[in-house]
Amino acid sequence: MNTFKKAALVMALLGAAACTNPDRFGENGGANGPGGANGGIDTSRLDPATPEYFNEAVGNTVNFAVDQSTLSPTAQAVLDSQAQWLMANPTYVAIIEGHADEQGTREYNLALGARRSAAVRDYLVSQGVAGSRLRTLTYGKERPLAACSTEACYAQNRRAVTIISAGSAGVS
Amino acid sequence: MRFILAFILALFIFIPAVSAAEPLRIVIDNPNIEPMPFATPAFQAETPAANDYAARISRVVADDLVGTGLFREISQDAYISTVSSFASPIQYADWRAINAQALITGAVSVDAGGRLVVKFRLYDVFSGAEMGEGLQFVGSTDAWRRMAHKVADAVYERITGESGYFDSRVVFVSETGPKDNRAKRLAIMDYDGANIQYLTDSSSIVLAPRFSPTGDRVLYTGYETGFPQVYLLDVANVGRRALQLPEGTMSFAPRFAPDGQTVVFSLTTGGNTDIYRLNLNSGALARLTNSPAIETAPSFSPDGSQIVFESDRSGTQQLYIMSANGGEPRRISFGTGRYGTPVWSPRGDLIAFTKQAGGRFHIGVMNVDGNRERLLTASFLDEGPTWSPNGRVIKFTRETQGAGGAPSLYSVDISGRNLRRIRTDNAASDPSWGPLQP
Incomplete structure (x- = not known):
């Protein structure tokens, strides 16, 4: 539980940096540039070939508009970096989680999350990542990142997260 | 039990x-x-x-x-x-x-x-x-x-002059823990909330259980493998198995046909969700819809000849009815807002649904031809209606707002009267009301 909460906090910080307050973490905060988000965390000592680097320096999350699965230019820039990383680190595979905010019925949100994860997968494939290394997963509205019921939280919850792991475990 | x-x-x-x-x-x-x-x-x-x-x-x-x-x-x-x-x-x-x-x-x-x-x-x-x-x-x-x-x-x-609904049970999802890491277990209870028993542990997410017509089995969506899949559970011995579906697909929103042997559900491949039908005996799988839109939440008519479902093929979620064998559906919902989770009443006369409009959620009913829409409830988040065995009462999930928000089970008459909360020890969602017991 504690480790989960800590991870959620880091991700929440990344989410906040990505969409609400780019100045909060200094010049290089936010997921807006092709360099990706680092959320103010010092990534200079991270090994660029690790999932930690991917999560914190490249940025593992992209966000979506209400009831949409189209990729914004901001999201595409993050995914360009993800694709570069995946191609530079061919021993890793990824599961792409699609999530929705709570403003929708459970079943529809599962399908919407699947659409979002597939949009990310298709984009990464279009950038040269082998489709066999990617698998999609939907959580619908079951795993919000931010628990409040305002648009500020909903914006963070409408997301696709690229989860990196070594080898082919979990990917068929 | x-x-x-x-x-x-x-x-x-x-x-x-x-x-x-x-x-x-x-x-x-x-x-x-x-x-x-x-x-x-x-x-x-x-x-x-x-x-x-x-x-x-x-x-x-x-x-x-x-x-x-x-x-x-x-x-x-x-x-x-x-x-x-x-x-x-x-x-x-x-x-x-x-x-x-x-x-x-x-x-x-x-x-x-x-x-x-x-x-x-x-x-x-x-x-x-x-x-x-x-x-x-x-x-x-x-x-x-x-x-x-x-x-x-x-x-x-x-x-x-109508059959009752008191000697019946409800299968639902019992929820504990914070909103961003909710633990969910399948549970079964008497219609009034008494005698709660758990059917699964909370080691992985479980969603939207659905009773078989005789109440002996339950279909639900589970994340045991890490991916959403439809499972079939035997209520008496709590044995369960995943439905045999194509490798690499995700499946959810299952429901039994009145024959108890045919099931329908949503299956997602390549990000596209359509409705499929599976025969539990033969394993024969048939695709019933084929569109790039989201098709989900299928529910059979009581005679098994038709299926009501939701689709966003028009641009927003709306309700459609098609033959149980698929084919061209006809749209039945035309009001403003989004319509989802349609459920055919056991009497055959009404479709219950979830409606989103003006930032609120409603449980409503309409005639099978789409006429006479009546909204029965309104709140921050109401969803997932299920019918009493006699078609007179609807149970549903009502979730409260905010970081501490949690779901509970409610019931309401099809006239919109007699809204009641069903007391459960923990938060509870996704009720499925089983048949009157023999």
Whole structure:
């Protein structure tokens, strides 16, 4: 539980940096540039070939508009970096989680999350990542990142997260 | 759940009473319905071992009837008559004087085999006559609540002319933990929230269980493998298996056909969600929709010939009906807002649904042709209707707002009256109301 909460906090910080307050973490905060988000965390000592680097320096999350699965230019820039990383680190595979905010019925949100994860997968494939290394997963509205019921939280919850792991475990 | 129940229905000797008065009757469709006042003296314990059960049984009978919103219990403090024995004659004038229109008397005993025996009689006070025949139910003492529900079902049926829904169960998702890391378990309970038992642990997410037509099995969506998949669970032994579906697909939103052997659900491949049908015996899989839109939440008509489902092919979520074999669907919802989770009523006449409009969620019903839409509820988040076995009541999930928000189960009449929260120990969501038990 504690480790989960800590991870959620880091991700929440990344989410906040990505969409609400780019100045909060200094010049290089936010997921807006092709360099990706680092959320103010010092990534200079991270090994660029690790999932930690991917999560914190490249940025593992992209966000979506209400009831949409189209990729914004901001999201595409993050995914360009993800694709570069995946191609530079061919021993890793990824599961792409699609999530929705709570403003929708459970079943529809599962399908919407699947659409979002597939949009990310298709984009990464279009950038040269082998489709066999990617698998999609939907959580619908079951795993919000931010628990409040305002648009500020909903914006963070409408997301696709690229989860990196070594080898082919979990990917068929 | 685990107890084996064999109910023995025995008819008492019945002497028809001649009466010219209007028979006792509640017409449920009457829009100006006034709850019918009734009296239920505590059931008589006829053997010492029945002392533990008699008063509790009559209490459950009264609670069942009051919970419908169609009946009003007269306080026992007002009673003039006492009922000293099940066999003693009824002093109708005493019950008329306190305006009890219906009188329910009962007796409970434990027989030599340790079985609980529950008898009851229903009287039409103003006609001065017994209504129907006395009935007797026999079962294990564990099943005392079920026997009380059976008494209440019989009373409801005699007075409304429609079958009841008290001796039924609900499978649902019990929820604990914070909103961003909720632990979910499948659970089953009596229709009124009593006797909760858990069917799965909380090691992985479980969603939207659906009873089989006979209540012996449950379909649900589980994340045991890390990916959403439809599972089939046997209620008696809690054994479960994933449906055999193509590798690398995700599946959810399952529901049984009336035959209990065919199931429909959503299957997602390449990000596109369509509706599929699987025969549980043969394993034959058929694709029923084929569009790039989201097609989900399928529900069969009671005769099994048609399926109502939701699709966003028009640009927003709307309701459609197609043949059970697929083919061109016809759209039935045309109001403003988004419509989802349609469920065909067991009577065949209505479709219940979730509607989102103006930032609110509603549970509503419409005729099968899409006419006469009526919204029954409104809140921050209402969703996922399920029908009572007699098609008169809907249970659904209501979730409260904010970081501490949590779901609970509610019920409401199809007239929009009698909104009630069902008390559960933990937060609860995704109810599926099973059949009236045999």
